[in-house]
Amino acid sequence: MIYGPRDIRLEEVPDPAVRYPTDAVVRVVASCVCGSDLWPYRGVRPTDEPHRIGHEFVGVVEEVGAGVRTVKPGDFVIAPFAISDGTCPHCRNGITTSCQNGGWWGAGDEPGSSGDAGQGERVRVPLADGTLVATPEQPDPALVPSLLTLSDVMGTGHHAAVSAGVTKGSTVVVVGDGAVGLCAVLAAGRLGAERIIAMSRHADRQAVARAFGATDIVAERGEEGVASVKDLLGGIGADAVLECVGTKESMEQSLNSARPGGYVGYVGVPAGGPELPIEKMFGSNVNVAGGVAPVRTYLPELLTDVLNGTIDPGRVFDLELPLDQVAEAYAAMDERRAIKTLLRP
Amino acid sequence: MIYGPRDIRLEEVPDPAVRYPTDAVVRVVASCVCGSDLWPYRGVRPTDEPHRIGHEFVGVVEEVGAGVRTVKPGDFVIAPFAISDGTCPHCRNGITTSCQNGGWWGAGDEPGSSGDAGQGERVRVPLADGTLVATPEQPDPALVPSLLTLSDVMGTGHHAAVSAGVTKGSTVVVVGDGAVGLCAVLAAGRLGAERIIAMSRHADRQAVARAFGATDIVAERGEEGVASVKDLLGGIGADAVLECVGTKESMEQSLNSARPGGYVGYVGVPAGGPELPIEKMFGSNVNVAGGVAPVRTYLPELLTDVLNGTIDPGRVFDLELPLDQVAEAYAAMDERRAIKTLLRP
Known part of the structure; x- marks a missing residue:
């Protein structure tokens, strides 16, 4: 949870559940802190009221709504930093960040956004078919950092x-x-x-x-x-x-x-x-x-190159912490002691 | 000559001559007034001192310097609104308007620019090999307006x-x-x-x-x-x-x-x-x-389409005047009585 400038707290919140037929619930395997998370952390952008934070995560699907077709419980999935349906005109043009029905993590519980966010244990993922990309099989744990970079x-x-x-x-x-x-x-x-x-x-x-x-x-x-x-x-x-x-x-x-x-x-x-x-x-x-990157569009081709070892972007993580040290994860990046911090729930 | 806001005058000036080996002298067959000429005409951009004006013209080569290779006396040529050598890195990248050695019409008598301008009878053309494009043969007079649009x-x-x-x-x-x-x-x-x-x-x-x-x-x-x-x-x-x-x-x-x-x-x-x-x-x-269009780069392909009748851009001219009515040519465009005025010396 972010409360305001330099005030990040770990709190217990209710477990998420499928709320709409297009939802999935994902157990987070790894998440991280983004440079853009530092804007509210530093007070450059105001935090009007406390909310969950974090828009980069990978994990395992635990449950899906009745309308979900492309992912199933047990799948390892990558969640992009924006939620998108994959079918609206903007998504078809590749600009998933302008999805007519999509939204953002930690932003509310409408069908196209989620009150949950990546820096947590479990996340309700709206529009799961459009948003999530599953790996073909369970990935080598050593690849998790690189897969996580595909979130953002x-x-x-x-x-x-x-x-x-x-x-x-x-x-x-x-x-x-x-x-x-x-x-x-x-x-x-x-x-x-x-x-x-x-x-x-x-x-x-x-x-x-x-x-x-x-x-x-x-x-x-x-x-x-x-x-x-x-x-x-x-x-x-x-x-x-x-x-x-x-x-x-x-x-x-x-x-x-x-x-x-x-x-x-x-x-x-x-x-x-x-x-x-x-x-x-x-x-x-x-x-x-x-502009704001439509990473969902690029995810399949970049995923292929991570899985076949062509690129190893996970090297950007130079600090790994358990989720209960999330406040330190922010401080380390804010003070430039770390390039990017990976969090394990 | 432009003297200041709404002050355009026809004046006698010395005939141009080849000054540098890369120069050509062109007798103007047709020129015109550009929407951008209206900025100084309206005083939106100041005219610091009187100078010749006009950056769009077609004509016939009368004389070339010893170093000119691609055009010869008698050729019908199109002059783009910017002077460029065609060989510097920016020209090779297609951005002839950023030519390291080029310049502008009515701007002075350095090797890469010309004190002469298009709204006149004759023009010293610097860097003639890079700047001018000759038609394969003498064009049908009916095509002159369309050829003139390729200047700008x-x-x-x-x-x-x-x-x-x-x-x-x-x-x-x-x-x-x-x-x-x-x-x-x-x-x-x-x-x-x-x-x-x-x-x-x-x-x-x-x-x-x-x-x-x-x-x-x-x-x-x-x-x-x-x-x-x-x-x-x-x-x-x-x-x-x-x-x-x-x-x-x-x-x-x-x-x-x-x-x-x-x-x-x-x-x-x-x-x-x-x-x-x-x-x-x-x-x-x-x-x-x-940005400022590198029209010289596009000239060959557009010229082909004008000559073969695929495009007829000369239709933008809805007023034609003799050069001695150049002041009226500006007024007609300023007052939106004409889309674009063609001038015949």
């Missing part, structure tokens, strides 16, 4: 790369060395990028970025960072810049790092950020694409 | 459509019924759009839009216009919105008319416009792409 950070990094049009031979800059930024490095490499410059000042994160395929690291920020990027890219900037932070400074750095005609693929939640400078974009033909 | 408005409308990802089956909204907006309708149809909704309140422009392939016309603006568009598109908005105006209102209408995950392709010169609302874009995954 790996799919979100992938969305940045897809939105920016990363393809074979692209030159790419990744702004942000949190879990999403690191996954964006991995996603860019998976899509065939030739050059991947990770912006990072932290040795531990630089090491993960290298392991994920970064060809260069730039530690400087702001104008100096842009100058270093251009030096590495023949003076002209990158084909694709993946903005994985969400601040005014990170977006400005991203726009300045793209070549004329290039793309900024952005997935950093704008934290009260500024508006985009249209005249500058106009003059340089730098394009801006992205 | 047809290529610019096409850039809006390409930037917005228009493809076979797309649903498209075109915001703006000036020459660029009308050409954007034509470009969208050429790229295979299935549904093209033109936003227009003027019967004469609606008629051209229909002739260019618009399947629907919406006369309302603002929120009412958005509602009408959504009614026509099953309530969900368009795959691609082509923003061909450049005001705060037109961009807002464009963003609101796109479906989640859709694109706004924008080519309207931002007239001191506002910045883009990033939080709204983030939530809906509406992407914004475009």
